[in-house]
Amino acid sequence: MNNSMNVPTKTKRKSKTIPSTKNTIQPNRKIDYGMSKERFMKMFGSKSISYDDFLDQFKVSYGKMLKYCDFETKFPKDDFRISDKHTVMLYFYKILVEKKHEILGDLYDNYLAIPDKLDWTIEDNPLLSGDSINVRKNDSARRVIRNIFCDEILNDTRVTNSIARSPTFIGTLKMAYNDYILYDRFFAPSSIKTMMNSDSLNTFVYLVQSYQPKASILNPYMIYWLMRTQFPEAKRIFSPVMSWGSYLYASIHIPSIVEYTGIDVIPSVCEKSRRMLELVKGTKYEQHESPMNIQIFCKPSETFIKDRTFCKNHSGRYDLIFYCPPYYTFELYDSPNQSVDTYKSYSEWLKGYFEPTIELCREVCNPTNGRMVFIIGNYKDIKGNSYNLIGDCCAIIEKYFVLEKNYKLESRKAAMKTHEKTTGEHLMIFKKIII
């Protein structure tokens, strides 16, 4: 694989019509490189088994797998999982076998399907309240990102502040629906009662959605809103991590943005991002005034500051830089050249990955009106080690940039929130120091 592959995608935008910010509810196009319903359903096969076979195969993933016939050895006699054994097991038979297709189909439609329409209206959606930005408005925009990067987000990323052996979101569903192995937390009395007392048979998959590890997603609508309301003059955008294409997806809906350059080290993220313009093909967002130039580099961001050709071509070029770095070991992504694999200790990571990436951001930032939007939060890992990313990253950034604004991000629903070990995230706006 050519890691320094740089494939500019030029699309001639046809007319000078600039979409108004009103009535911008647009139909979405389907694309062939995301997670289709067919592929999603196929992951779970179509086999059906009798209740007796189900009882024979059902297991709970305690350290040693617990079989149905061994429940009595694990739970006290008065535990309802013993006294009401058949009611409980008939419930699991219903949701894992009998209603499997309805439940998984609904999950796809509500959580993974690209929504038919997305609301890009700005006037009626004030995200700013005091010093907080609400990132939940038009949250369904995240479904587009989740659909495109489904494997990477829901299957390949591990979250280190959850229980170490915890299977991912997709892994948990595959265990339950393909092998009838229930991840232990879903066989806890409180989980079973929540499921069985609910009117909906979908509660199991909602719990999996809430608790099992998955990568966090920035709401592209929030990025779009920020670009349009706070930086309406910005024409060229740069990001030293792709954040699953959220900045690019927002950019392609803004006609005044003519260029996006992004870096990441996950080849599939780079490849799918290069094709993102297909999402707006045939919609009014295709009709931009000038050609949009998309360049994606699949190479560690920290290496670019020493790349003379890159620096010569990109120096001072970008009006807006978006950077939400990996939060050190908080999420572990699946690819070569991940920053935490190259720089093992926290201090090495700050020095070897983070600082050269910030130097790069400074190098490419427009010296007159350029700004860097930086998103960061602190976290605690499973062993209880705390990482003061806000303080440590800002100490480095302030060698190269000056802080202009500091917002709190309100309720980003993600892996971060699930385990309540983060102290909230901030979105900061920095201006380059001219030397």
Ligand SMILES: C[S@@+](CC[C@H](N)C(=O)[O-])C[C@H]1O[C@@H](n2cnc3c(N)ncnc32)[C@H](O)[C@@H]1O
């Ligand atoms: C998903 S983003 C943003 C994470 C952010 N904390 C969040 O919650 O949205 C992190 C990205 O950094 C990328 N990354 C890791 N090491 C990198 C490196 N050395 N150079 C460029 N990108 C890197 C990962 O591949 C991943 O796509």
